[in-house]
Amino acid sequence: MLELRSLTRRFGDVTAVDAVSLTIAPGEMVGIIGRSGAGKSTLLRLINRLLDPSEGQVSFGGQDITALAGRPLLEWRGRCAMIFQQFNLVERLDVLTNVLIGRLYERNFMSSMAKHFTAAERTLAIQALDRLDLVPQALQRAATLSGGQQQRVAIARALVQDPRILLADEPIASLDPANATRVMDALRDINTNDGITVLVNLHTLDTARTYCGRIIAMRDGRVHFDGPPADLTSARLRDIYGTDNLEADIDESVTSTAIPARAA
Amino acid sequence: MVAYADTAPTSPVIARFHDDYRAQRRTALRNQFLFTLVFILCYAAATVVGDFYPARIIEGFPRLGDFIVKTVPTIRFETFWSDIALWFQPWRFWLGLLVETVLIAFLATIIGVVGGFLLSFPAARNLTPHPAVLWVSRRWLEIARTVPELVWALIFVFSFGVGPIAGVLAIGLHATGALGKLYSEVNENIDMKPVEGLRAAGANWPQMIRYAVVPQVIPNILSYTLLRFEINVRASSIIGYVGAGGLGGELRQVISFQEYTSISALFVMILLTVIVIDFSCEKVRHRFIGILGKVGG
Numbered sequence: 001m002l003e004l005r006s007l008t009r010r011f012g013d014v015t016a017v018d019a020v021s022l023t024i025a026p027g028e029m030v031g032i033i034g035r036s037g038a039g040k041s042t043l044l045r046l047i048n049r050l051l052d053p054s055e056g057q058v059s060f061g062g063q064d065i066t067a068l069a070g071r072p073l074l075e076w077r078g079r080c081a082m083i084f085q086q087f088n089l090v091e092r093l094d095v096l097t098n099v100l101i102g103r104l105y106e107r108n109f110m111s112s113m114a115k116h117f118t119a120a121e122r123t124l125a126i127q128a129l130d131r132l133d134l135v136p137q138a139l140q141r142a143a144t145l146s147g148g149q150q151q152r153v154a155i156a157r158a159l160v161q162d163p164r165i166l167l168a169d170e171p172i173a174s175l176d177p178a179n180a181t182r183v184m185d186a187l188r189d190i191n192t193n194d195g196i197t198v199l200v201n202l203h204t205l206d207t208a209r210t211y212c213g214r215i216i217a218m219r220d221g222r223v224h225f226d227g228p229p230a231d232l233t234s235a236r237l238r239d240i241y242g243t244d245n246l247e248a249d250i251d252e253s254v255t256s257t258a259i260p261a262r263a264a
Numbered sequence: 265m266v267a268y269a270d271t272a273p274t275s276p277v278i279a280r281f282h283d284d285y286r287a288q289r290r291t292a293l294r295n296q297f298l299f300t301l302v303f304i305l306c307y308a309a310a311t312v313v314g315d316f317y318p319a320r321i322i323e324g325f326p327r328l329g330d331f332i333v334k335t336v337p338t339i340r341f342e343t344f345w346s347d348i349a350l351w352f353q354p355w356r357f358w359l360g361l362l363v364e365t366v367l368i369a370f371l372a373t374i375i376g377v378v379g380g381f382l383l384s385f386p387a388a389r390n391l392t393p394h395p396a397v398l399w400v401s402r403r404w405l406e407i408a409r410t411v412p413e414l415v416w417a418l419i420f421v422f423s424f425g426v427g428p429i430a431g432v433l434a435i436g437l438h439a440t441g442a443l444g445k446l447y448s449e450v451n452e453n454i455d456m457k458p459v460e461g462l463r464a465a466g467a468n469w470p471q472m473i474r475y476a477v478v479p480q481v482i483p484n485i486l487s488y489t490l491l492r493f494e495i496n497v498r499a500s501s502i503i504g505y506v507g508a509g510g511l512g513g514e515l516r517q518v519i520s521f522q523e524y525t526s527i528s529a530l531f532v533m534i535l536l537t538v539i540v541i542d543f544s545c546e547k548v549r550h551r552f553i554g555i556l557g558k559v560g561g
Contacts, residue, residue, distance in 0.1 A: 048464060050460065050463060050464055074466040074467070074468055075466065076466075077463070077464060077465065077466035078465070078466035081464070081465065082464040082465075084457070084460065084461065084464075086457050087457075087461075088457040088458055088460050088461030088464070089458065089461060090458040090461070090462075090475055090476055090479055090480075091455075091458070092479035092480060093475065093479050097475075101461070101462060101465055101467065101475055102465050104462070104465060104466065104467040104468075104471045104475070105465065105466030105467060105468075107471070109470060112470070112471050112474065112475075113470065113474055115474075115475075154461070157461075157465060158465075161465060161466070
């Protein structure tokens with residue numbers, strides 16, 4: 001159980017995340033939507049402590065995450081994997097090493113400086129790559145891969161961390177529709193088959209509706225909606241996105257990256 | 265034809281753009297004028313303080329010519345080889361000193377690389393674990409490189425005695441400061457996305473440096489290192505002037521004893537060595553960059 005209690009983060013005068021309280025059950029797949037600058041990315045970074053909160057608390061299974069420091073903090077980041085819009089791989093390293101980076105939080109100083117990993121760890125990494133159909137690319141430099149492949153390498157890295165939670169910050173915003181679908185399918189597969197809680201920031205409403213059982217909408221750092229996709233009416237969308245001068249309702253097909261499903 | 269120049273501002277938005285544009289141009293012109301003014305003032309001041317007048321330069325030129333003529337050995341065609349042998353008469357001794365010179369530069373470069381490399385990460389604004397660590401490592405690098413090699417050499421000759429040890433330490437320390445600065449600037453220009461990726465995966469600081477930073481900076485670090493080795497060879501050929509080993513001591517000797525042809529002989533030796541080292545470093549550097557471009561660090 002992941003719990004956020006009046007979580008707040010300020011950057012100077014700007015309050016990016018404003019007293020957010022949420023409870024997320026194990027195994028949920030939650031989509032977080034909202035306009036740019038609504039605080040979605042900050043929220044995810046507060047959960048795995050890439051950022052420290054100004055106020056409030058994150059707890060997981062009764063453990064106070066906000067109080068962690070040193071070794072336990074690194075272990076928490078291991079348990080709480082994250083993938084990014086720009087993939088954040090080390091482009092000059094090969095794909096396999098990029099995946100093995102997910103094991104570093106358990107490696108000691110000398111072996112990690114020597115880039116030494118055990119055979120068991122390599123097996124784990126190659127199995128993760130196999131799940132994402134990337135074994136043939138394992139020894140290539142990450143830079144030589146397409147965006148969609150790089151994001152799947154990032155997912156494989158997250159998998160070998162053996163996480164309880166996977167945070168995905170706009171994972172498909174830089175991808176074409178076909179790759180976006182593969183990445184979202186991979187996240188869904190991890191969620192249903194491994195029981196890993198997935199929190200995913202999304203720009204595209206229809207993706208959130210398709211993949212997530214629960215949608216949280218943020219505006220100006222606050223939660224404006226929290227419920228199943230069906231409850232997300234166009235009146236609520238106007239409230240979330242603030243249509244400014246737009247006369248018409250928000251047309252979800254404009255931002256959609258989905259390939260229309262063939263009739264089965 | 266539409267006369268663009270006569271097109272009047274058609275809306276308040278465009279009119280405002282024109283105002284903003286003119287204001288921006290005015291600021292740019294003023295800055296350029298100020299910069300030019302400061303440059304001219306500095307130049308004038310330097311001329312006066314440094315006595316850098318054309319008359320003095322013209323006056324000194326003949327003496328420079330005299331000196332060069334004196335250092336040219338007499339080499340006749342019929343006795344060519346014996347004249348060369350006479351010119352480079354103590355060549356065994358000099359060759360030993362030349363090898364010592366290159367080895368001093370080599371060891372000093374190793375010291376500089378190790379010290380500079382380790383300090384370049386805490387001294388990079390984007391990577392430092394703490395502002396205080398940044399401050400300390402930057403000041404240390406500054407001290408190491410602002411003090412010239414010859415001054416460090418004087419200090420080390422005093423403490424470790426006359427000989428190559430003082431030279432190695434002096435050039436090594438200066439190289440630490442110079443390389444640490446260059447490396448840390450390379451570190452500050454890296455792509456930070458992999459760093460965030462490493463941090464999010466629970467990696468600690470040394471792991472983050474090793475996996476996210478080092479692969480990105482290796483080609484530049486190698487390039488700067490080889491460049492520094494060239495510079496260190498030049499430095500170590502002069503450092504003997506204060507008793508810190510290498511050819512410099514001999515150079516000082518022959519200059520003070522006015523053995524003019526020996527001055528030119530040593531000069532030729534140093535020049536050839538530096539040319540050979542520059543050339544081979546250049547080759548190695550390009551090969552490294554080529555290789556690393558393909559397979560990564």
